Amino acid sequence: MRLLLLVLSGLLTLACHTVSAEEILVYSGRSDKFVKPVFDAFTRKTGIKVVLHSGSSTALLNKLNLEQRQTKADVFISNDAGNLQKGAELGLFRPVSNKIARNIPSNYRAKDNSWLGLSARARVLVVNTNSPLAREVDSVFDLASPKLKGQLAITHSSNESYIAGVTVYMVSAGKEKTLQWLKGMKDNVDNSVFNKHGKIVKAVADGKKAVGLVNHYYIYRHLDKHPDAPIKLVMPDQIGSDMGVAWNVAGAAIIKHSKKAKAVEKLFEFMTSREGQTLFAEANREYPVRPGISASSTIPSVGSFKVADVPMAELGKQRGATLDLIEKAGMP
Amino acid sequence: MQASIANQLRSHLSSRGLLSLLVVAVAAIPLLFVISHSWQLSTERWLGLWSSRLPGLIWNTLSLAIWVAVGSFALGVSAAWLIVKREFIGRRLAIWLLVLPLTIPTYVFAHIYTSLLDSNGWLGRFWQYLFGAGADIPELYNLVGVSFVLSLAGFSYVFLLVRDALSHTHQNLEEAARIQGAGPRRVFWQVSLPLLRPAIAAGLALVVLHVLSDFGAVSMLRYQTFTLSIYLQMNVRFDSQAAAGLSFILVCFSLTFLVLERFFRKRQRFYSNAQSRKVEPQPATPLEQVLIWLWLGLISLFAFLLPLAWMLVWSWEAWLSDLINAAFWGYVGNSLLVSLLAASVAVVAALPVALYHAKQRNMLSQSYVHMAGIGFVLPGPVIALGILSFVLAVLPNLYGTLLVLVLAMVIRFLPLAVQSQESAAQQLTPSIEQAGRSLGAGPLRNLRQVILPMMRGGMISAWVLVFIDTLKELPATLLLRPTGFDTLPVRIWIEASEEMLELAAPAALMLVIGTLPILWFLMRPTRHAQHG
Numbered sequence: 001m002r003l004l005l006l007v008l009s010g011l012l013t014l015a016c017h018t019v020s021a022e023e024i025l026v027y028s029g030r031s032d033k034f035v036k037p038v039f040d041a042f043t044r045k046t047g048i049k050v051v052l053h054s055g056s057s058t059a060l061l062n063k064l065n066l067e068q069r070q071t072k073a074d075v076f077i078s079n080d081a082g083n084l085q086k087g088a089e090l091g092l093f094r095p096v097s098n099k100i101a102r103n104i105p106s107n108y109r110a111k112d113n114s115w116l117g118l119s120a121r122a123r124v125l126v127v128n129t130n131s132p133l134a135r136e137v138d139s140v141f142d143l144a145s146p147k148l149k150g151q152l153a154i155t156h157s158s159n160e161s162y163i164a165g166v167t168v169y170m171v172s173a174g175k176e177k178t179l180q181w182l183k184g185m186k187d188n189v190d191n192s193v194f195n196k197h198g199k200i201v202k203a204v205a206d207g208k209k210a211v212g213l214v215n216h217y218y219i220y221r222h223l224d225k226h227p228d229a230p231i232k233l234v235m236p237d238q239i240g241s242d243m244g245v246a247w248n249v250a251g252a253a254i255i256k257h258s259k260k261a262k263a264v265e266k267l268f269e270f271m272t273s274r275e276g277q278t279l280f281a282e283a284n285r286e287y288p289v290r291p292g293i294s295a296s297s298t299i300p301s302v303g304s305f306k307v308a309d310v311p312m313a314e315l316g317k318q319r320g321a322t323l324d325l326i327e328k329a330g331m332p
Numbered sequence: 333m334q335a336s337i338a339n340q341l342r343s344h345l346s347s348r349g350l351l352s353l354l355v356v357a358v359a360a361i362p363l364l365f366v367i368s369h370s371w372q373l374s375t376e377r378w379l380g381l382w383s384s385r386l387p388g389l390i391w392n393t394l395s396l397a398i399w400v401a402v403g404s405f406a407l408g409v410s411a412a413w414l415i416v417k418r419e420f421i422g423r424r425l426a427i428w429l430l431v432l433p434l435t436i437p438t439y440v441f442a443h444i445y446t447s448l449l450d451s452n453g454w455l456g457r458f459w460q461y462l463f464g465a466g467a468d469i470p471e472l473y474n475l476v477g478v479s480f481v482l483s484l485a486g487f488s489y490v491f492l493l494v495r496d497a498l499s500h501t502h503q504n505l506e507e508a509a510r511i512q513g514a515g516p517r518r519v520f521w522q523v524s525l526p527l528l529r530p531a532i533a534a535g536l537a538l539v540v541l542h543v544l545s546d547f548g549a550v551s552m553l554r555y556q557t558f559t560l561s562i563y564l565q566m567n568v569r570f571d572s573q574a575a576a577g578l579s580f581i582l583v584c585f586s587l588t589f590l591v592l593e594r595f596f597r598k599r600q601r602f603y604s605n606a607q608s609r610k611v612e613p614q615p616a617t618p619l620e621q622v623l624i625w626l627w628l629g630l631i632s633l634f635a636f637l638l639p640l641a642w643m644l645v646w647s648w649e650a651w652l653s654d655l656i657n658a659a660f661w662g663y664v665g666n667s668l669l670v671s672l673l674a675a676s677v678a679v680v681a682a683l684p685v686a687l688y689h690a691k692q693r694n695m696l697s698q699s700y701v702h703m704a705g706i707g708f709v710l711p712g713p714v715i716a717l718g719i720l721s722f723v724l725a726v727l728p729n730l731y732g733t734l735l736v737l738v739l740a741m742v743i744r745f746l747p748l749a750v751q752s753q754e755s756a757a758q759q760l761t762p763s764i765e766q767a768g769r770s771l772g773a774g775p776l777r778n779l780r781q782v783i784l785p786m787m788r789g790g791m792i793s794a795w796v797l798v799f800i801d802t803l804k805e806l807p808a809t810l811l812l813r814p815t816g817f818d819t820l821p822v823r824i825w826i827e828a829s830e831e832m833l834e835l836a837a838p839a840a841l842m843l844v845i846g847t848l849p850i851l852w853f854l855m856r857p858t859r860h861a862q863h864g
Contacts, residue, residue, distance in 0.1 A: 032826070
């Protein structure tokens, strides 16, 4: 018995991993493969190690909120501006210095610099080029048209990108119109929604659905594997006075109680540098937020389309209202 | 009257009583969290919850529990019956195939079957081959799909318990009924099945409680049960009060269910006696052999062989692209470490509770057993949240260490350890203990030389059950793991949510392989019984 205890306590001490002075602990809500290239380059350059603690952005933010000053994390990375703004409102972050924040345009960061956007994505339509319906959609609001009954593919409504998109439409077009739109889509999907964006693109490519609503990079991910797939990206809401495409950023924030201010500052400097921005954008074919850095040549170039004029911070501020609206419509 | 109170007090103050109280107090931490948080919920918000969510959630959760119970009953009882009553070629192999599904977590089942039923998946293509290229492949994102997945993942519990009970039933009773002129069907319905009732009830209770607290499969398949809704309240809306309110209602449901189940089993206690003979399986006729293997083969095809084949194929892909590296073996080591620690601690912690109840059998000891069952009536995410809040407030120095994760695992799976040890402790008729004491053994010596050896079987199965469940545990691990400490389930979760099949498969395969030697332990007592 005593031997067992001895062995157990030995194992325990072995397993307790402590973060040393030259390590930064990152709570990352993004897929490892999108952030690792950036952190690896950072470590090569500065010798500062980055420990990744991955999970879903919302769950990690919740964890931070519970931990408060007892957290060991130094940096929070989120796939969605809504979470970043929510964290800022909960007072979990510390502002990034002006010198660094200036690298990022002001509509892609918090007013007080408590978080910065790092890479941007567009909420676009994917259509099957063989479907006659494909030519009839040029706005997200067309997705509520009864013509698309059984032909529409969307994600379930707890998806962060989906929620953020609905927020943009709600702010741009008003609550009533957005509610009617949600109800129309609900009729069209007939309770059958997708749990992954990748599956939406695939369903459209296979001709099972005519139109889907996704982030732009999922389309290219599918085309990588199936270059001949009959799908096409449609940038919605571009005609005349239409609101423009919904935009969202993935970004980062410094945890208020981090004790490694210097190292973290270096990491943010790197993430907003030309090199860091290029790496971020390339890893997932997203749009760099720092001006003057070109995105991957396969995706529509910045400036070739109109973006809805909604500050990223609204994605957090209006999230509660959006969730209420989605619930009111009874979206699955 | 006074004497009995004094007696009660003395028993309460005995070392077993005190230790049990301590264990139960720790196990109750998450429940206290739920109660204190739902207390803060205002009346309007309760009414809001009631009108907007509850009816749907109750309907979804109850119908899922019933469907899965029916599915597991059909699979588990039929398989156990065939295995115990008939001798056929490959019987031992069949037993293994029916137990092995326990090694696959529900979220892996969900993940594998969604990709198998994809239009490019094996089953999807087979379906379209059968019904034409345009045929709609069945989807899993509904009640039937989730029930299918959870029945496959859970029926082995029913199988194990019913098989055990069947092979220990008193064949004399059945024979007596036959001699009295009852036909085989009547014997089954009027003698065998009633004798099996406790085992079936215990098996189904285990399955239903797993369903109520399941997080992985329902969240992958987006089926709104209480557990998923609670998780979303916590993590999408940051509303821990509403989450606690929903948890509170779930706890009330589960406790009602547990009390009913106990009531059902009441007065169903048999002391096995020396005269009862072991059940000898009858040799099966060739036709029976074919039919038996058709049925058992079909079950194991879906519950184990297909998922295994999927894991092997994708693991091979991962191997080819050099994804099985040092980091991967690190996850394996972490998983084994947590499971080893949790299983050992849980067995030790459950012992006083089980012994105390076996000896006292009063309201107090019974309520201890119920309280130790908290881990099964609360969803994993809530247990994790409760422990997190407790540790942050009371033991901040421990926060972020492996110890907290182990504590959570022990609380979650303590009911498994208590139940199997309690059923083992039931064989300790009071006379056995008194005999030891009257021969001059002190309490400790009695424990070591009389009680523990008799409970060995129960302790081993307790250890094995906790080990297996910890190895598969997901939601509490996600929240409480030390930073940078990833386990296999965590990796499966992360990779599967990014649709990286070739990374999720080897981790799932390692879960199966890691459980194999442990399962062998669990199966050993029966082998012993058969040959000895």
